[in-house]
Amino acid sequence: MGEHSGGSGSGAGDDGRSPRIGRRLLVERLSSYWLRGAGYFAVGLFAAIVVALLYQSLPLLAEYPLSEVLLSSNWDPAQNQFGFFPAIVGTVYVTILSMAMGAPIAVLAAVYIAEYAEGRTRTLVSSFIDVLAAIPSVIFGLVALVVVVPFVGNYLAPAVGADATGLGILTVSLVMAIVVTPFMISLSVESLEALPDELRESSLGVGATEWETIRSVLLRAAGPGIFSAVLLGFGRVFGATIVPAMLIGGQTQLPDSVFSTGQTLPTLIVNDFGELMSLPLTQSALIFVGLLLVVVVWLFNFAAMLVRRRLQRRWQYQ
Amino acid sequence: MTDTVLETENLAVTYTGDRRVEAVKGVDLAFPENRLTAIIGPSGCGKSTYLKALDRLHDIQPNVEITGEVYLRGEPVYDTDEPAPEIRKQVGYVPQEPTALPLSIYENVAYGLRIHGLFDSKDDLDELVERHLRKVNLFEEVSDRLDAPAAGLSTGQIQRLCLARSLAVEPDVLLCDEVTSALDPISAENVEETLAELAEEYTIVMVTHSMDQAKRLADEVVFLYLGEVVETNDVRSFFEDPQHERTKRFVSGPTDDEYAVSDAT
CATH class of the missing domain: 1.20.5 (Single alpha-helices involved in coiled-coils or other helix-helix interfaces)
Incomplete structure (x- = not known):
């Protein structure tokens, strides 16, 4: 020029x-x-x-050697015992359970909004989902205390023969699924909407039904985007603090069922940092938990990026 | 006169979104068997809208109103109990933008065959895929990587793959929406050659805004302007002896500048 x-x-x-x-x-x-x-x-x-x-x-x-810190089940800072294993197990439980409940619902809801809902219905449904995503999670925690906790304690647990107060891993997972699903829906809808209309027309044009088009073409083409939406949900549940802190029961023990109380890595920090930060070794232990969280989330994002790139290169949409 | 495969009667398409736009205003046309009909006209004259209406592709969009009727081999396309997918199977459609389904090259062609169960065995499917890839002059180029993602092909190859995918389900008529306009000149020429060969055994309705392309490929030409048919005739009479003033101006005028590059070849 x-x-x-x-x-x-x-x-x-x-x-x-x-x-x-x-x-x-x-x-x-x-x-x-x-x-x-x-x-x-x-x-x-x-x-x-x-x-x-x-x-x-x-x-x-x-x-303490790293292996002992990660694999020991004894958590008693007053006695200088720092085993994170119960909190690690609790975190893994909560993450897997809430994603197992939330991710399929998120994908189905996203498909409904992006491909089936029309006009006013669509505006209404997606605006409610946006509102849900904007509600501070402490509100979900509060509502859960008066609704989900009694439900799990009085009905769900007795129904399967378990004894529970209602506070515990399952309750946290249920509520976290509700917290992250709106996010995953919004992001998945975005990636479906970003697909060119020609893709739909090409598939419908040979006589595919809408569902066949969604299943074999659209979900695959929007795959990288939906995949990152789900991973974002993973990250949010993994690092969730306030909802687990309110609902998990805060007992550092190896959970023996999904109804038992427990601890996640973030709740370990929240529950103990107030009184124990004055003990140098405990402070160090809690900070180590923070390091663990950061590293795992980072690895997660990195792996997600690699997989997404691979998928994108393969199908070249988005 | 040959048989009419596809026919429209007073077909009108109106977009009813924020603003009412009558894109196609009561078009009567008949497309004869084994002929290539080119629909030409300036951008925004309703060509693509009309073409999509022939395949009921507006069904998936809200805010589109369609009146009049389309007849496929004498049977109504809109006022019918036959499900839309069955109708769309009989009317092939290739969009302007080369669009590979996110599947392998092989599966792109097999896509419609699998949906409708149009094969007896794996060997039969292999044979059908190969036959249709050959029809669009693509088999030699891709035979060593049929299982590779179709998105890795060049745009010209993808466009020919789209033709093969549409033809695989044996439609009665093939609709092509400016299929060369998104391509570089050489790919465009390849696709054009393929279309010329296909025109010998298929009924093709092609939208283009290149008059030179219409001249080279078409048997019949339709001139659409602002949603209405101005003139329709066989290709020679259309270009040599246009009847309407507007057609004369369009045919002789320098309005074809968008295609100056590819037409120079």
Whole structure:
């Protein structure tokens, strides 16, 4: 591209490097530095957090081998026993259960909204889903305390012959499924809507029904997007704090059924940090839990990105 | 005169969204068997809207109102008890944008055959897929990677794959919506050659805004302007002796500039 010098306002300079262009190029260079700095800031921040957490975890790791910390079931900070295994198991339970309940519903609801719902119904349904996604999760926790907890304690658990107060892993999973489903729906709807109409027309054009089109073509083409929506849900459940803290019962023991109380990694931090941060080793232990959470979430995102790229390259939609 | 495969009677398509737009205003046309009919006209004249209406593809969109009727071999397409998928199977449709289904090359062609159960055995399916890939001059180019994702093909190859996919279910008529306009000149020429060969055994209705393409390929030409048929005639009379003033201007005028590059070849 040639340089277009300004019109009447550019002054008398005919050499093409008037003071004006000089100033503009300076601003150009400065703004690129500034923008780059802002971009690297995020990377730097992440690195700084990991380093800080790692550094503060060292006292614990100096005293106890990693394997013992991760695999021991004894959690008693007062006695200097730091076994995270019950909280790890609790986290895994909650994550798997809520995704098993939430992800299929999210995908089906997204298909309904993107492909079947029309006009007013569609606007109504999707606006309610957006509202659900915007409600602070503490509200879900509160409502669950008066609705889900008695339901699980008085009806569901007795129905399967279990003895439970209603607080526990299943309750948390149910509520977390409700919390993350709207997010997964919104994102999945977006990826379905981003598909070109030609894809639908091509499939319908050879005589496929709408359901056949959805099943064999659209879900596959929107696969990378739906996949990341579900993984985002995973991350949110994994790191969820307030709902588990309110509903899980807060007892650090290996859960023996889905009705038993327990602990997740984030609730371990929330429940204990107030009174125990004054004990150096306990503080280090809780910070180590934080490190564990950050690393797992990061690995998750990284794996998700790799899989998504592979899928995208394969089908080249989105 | 040959038999009429597809016919429209006072077909009108109106978009009823925020603004009412009558895109197609009562079109009567008949498409004869084993002929290639080109529908030409400036952008936004309702060509694609009309074409999609022939395959009931507006059904999936809200806010579209269709009146009049389409007859496929004398049977109504809209006012009928026959399910839409069965009708769409008999009317092939290839969109403007080359669109590979997110499946392998083989499965793209087998897609309709599987849905309708149009084969007896795996060998039979293999044979049908190969035959239709050959029909569009694609088999030699892809025979060593039939199981590779179709999205990896070039746009020109994908467009020919789309033709094969549509033809595999043996439609009575094939609708092509500006199938070369998204392609580079060489791919466009390949697809055009394929269309010319297909025109010998299929009934094809093709939308194009290139008059040169219509001249090269078509047996019959329809000139659509603002949703109405201005003139329809066989290709020679249409271009050599246009009857209407507007057709004369369109045929002779320099309005074909969008195609200047590909038509220069």
